[in-house]
Amino acid sequence: MERKQLLSHDGKTLAALYGALPVSLRSSTNRFRNALMYSSAYLALIAMAEVVVVSVILDLPPTPAALVVGLTVFAIYANDRLADADTDALSNPGQAAFVRRHREVLYVLASIAYGVAVALSVLGGPLALGITLLPGVCWVWYATDWIPGGGGHARRLKDVFLVNTIVVALAWAVTLTFLPLAFADAAVTGTTLFVFVYFFLRVFTNTEIPNVRDVEGDRAIGVSTLPVVFGVDRTRHILTGIDLSTAGLVIAAVSAGYLTPILAVPLLAGLTYSLGVTAFVGRYENERLLARAAECEYLVVFAALVVAVAV
Template identity: 55%
Template sequence: MSRKQHCRAALSGDSTWFVAQLARAKHLWTVLLYSSAYLSVVTVIEVGIAMAVLSLPLSPAPAVVGLITFAVYANDRIADVDDDAVDKPEQAAFVRRHEDVLYVAAALAYGLAIALAMLGGPLALALALLPGAFWVLYASDWLPQLGSRFCRLKDVLVVNTAVVALAWAVSLTFLPVAFADGGVTPAVALVFAYFFLRSFVDTELPNVRDREGDREAGVRTLPVVLGLERTRLVLYAVDAITAAVLAYALAAGYLSVSVALALGVGLVYSLVVTSLLARYADRAWLTVAPELEYVVVGAVLSLVALG
């Protein structure tokens, strides 16, 4: 074999290896996306942000919330697989194909989360159980017993998003506080308000892509009821309230300038994503993009800490 042929063979081999790695990476991302596992990684970062802002010691709290997130959203994907087939057929097909595995994995994840939460005492255990209880109230057909014309909290405009935002804001804020045996201070209340407002936006933005399936299922979300432009204005308003909360926290001395800057950068990122809402309403990335706000915030906080 000539030198030229040898080089071509080497390049061909390198190219084949690179293509294979890309295929593996794509497959891994598909599993993380469709199973909801990527959300677990994001919530671990969120809890880390809360702990950094509140100067809390290291604890199992990030692992607990990450495991709970996977369990709740994996079960939600299984429960909503028929509705998701309208707007997200590939995800629905994945869930149907791996339903048994997802169900077992979700059960094991929640069980492990509860076991870890017990290390933090009764309050941490109660907070770990809370998201599961919220999900049952959110997704199950219990409202008719109360004489309501709605079947689930999930069907009720604004209430559906507020319930999800409340469940995660409580877990993200108070679980690490419980592990640290801390109390509810003004700083903790402000962090809770921040996560509630951010979770509201993070929940409604993916609803943009799901609007056709939600409309058919009778789920009243902002994009279904108000349309895309009015939904964008509402989310701008929530972002504005978040900015006001951060400004107050900074002025009152509950946030340092560097932390406020990191959270502010994340807020700017959110505003950019919201501004693209109507133009890219049916793109798959609109489901993932809102959650990446915390990756941005975590990266900025890490740079500040290193600098």
Template identity: 50%
Template sequence: MATKPQKNANDPSVSPRAIPSRLYRLGTLLKNFMLFSSAYLAVIAAAEVVIVTELLDLPLTPAPLVAGLLTFAVYGNDRVADVETDERTTPARTAFVRRYNRLLYALSAAAYGLAVALAVLGGPVAFALALVPGAAWLCYAQDWLPSFGRVKRLKQVFVLNSALVAGAWALVVVFLPLAFVGAPLTPTAGIVCLIFFLATFVDVEIPNVRDRVGDRDIGVKTLPVVVGVRGTRYALYGVTALGAAVLVTAFSDGLLALGETVWLLVSLLYLTGVVAALGRIDNDGLLTVAAECSRLPLLVLVFPPLM
């Protein structure tokens, strides 16, 4: 009777020394998945809906989960659809998307289906809002415009490209929690929506600084392509300044409490600091993530004992 071969204790596959290496590879894979699939954006979107829920004094609903799933689905599909054009500007992300193309597509489709199914629980308005990001992405990324020169997608249209993305996410983040509880629209909700729109517009333009050469080559007109990096900084300073002016006016009119106004201003100040670094430090990928996290200081309103 043959005896079962014994594993060599010095075999690297069973050596305790191999465990840290495996954990490191697993951690790297998880980090790449969160970053390159934009799963981290799903977490941020869910947190923003929680913040809006607190700002508008609403009960907690499944809206944060729906927003997170929608974000993951839309950005995941966008990564897959733009894998060819993104190769010049984000080679590391493109390599990851190519390797896990089918998995990312399947997860994105499942996330969108689940998000829409959950949105039904909030009624017809919530259901309609759940369709907005997908519809906006189709308008933004697909070739459907009559061909005027090289312009075939809204993604190529100056300013409108970023405004479309910012508008879609502001609508979902602010109005989805309202729809779930059937709350009426208020001036305060309008102010919060405008602030999130302006901040998201800035978020969208920040990575365009890194991508300006590739965008210029494929005919996408962004602020950095049209007015340069310095011009982009000044334009985005103007956007955050407009947001600050809106907040001060809303506070003076009694639409926002002092604490809410202060923390919204802190968020805009943080975002302005990120804008100031554009073109002045090399790691624009880090700046993109930093900008996308700019609303997270508002979590102090949700969890004051922890902050």
């Protein structure tokens, strides 16, 4: 009798453990997802995929450029989220709460990431070092009102209409295009200039789509973006025009011999995806998911490129 009771008790214990397992697994999955998304780690992975795309298009050998860019992106965007935690509480409360809760850890990780990125960039020479430092310098001008040397203050570039997005697009287009080139010690060609313009336009678009989600918060703190100035509907039309113009640029590059048709296909696949995402701007309630979807354009390009090269 006692043995039966013991077996029954053990059976209930095992059943309770098995019942708790899905809950524990779900909780761990959610924590991992939040850390990946809210810390900006996922942006680092996307940036590394972008560098691979650039290296394939420019026919460059493997270099540490992808790792350097990934670490730099993580550092810059983690610091940006730390700086904007208070204002993000309105437009993105989940992210703001995560950043506040892990402020010290994020600050340390971001500092280490940028330090390692700068150290690795030295392997590529002075030009690679300068390009790696560029996003950090631009971020200081973009996100803070501090003037070096004089200790004074000026209006943040983040608050200035169009200048804010142009600075972001320019900094990342330069980094993504020319850092792999610097590591490989390769020459600038017509294809290089095409890649630079392509990424400038893509980053511009992918910077403004999340601004639709942040329109109320940006308006409250005086930040001027396309959605704040022109409204959501006109912003959708403008971004669609940029997507179509970029597609025209890709076709022109193929016609001019700067890009092979097989490499144009992944870029056009990404632009088709982007047009689909842009069509939902202002029409889809989950604006946060829409912003994430826009950032995944480069993963579409990367996947299509892998298929194209394999074939």
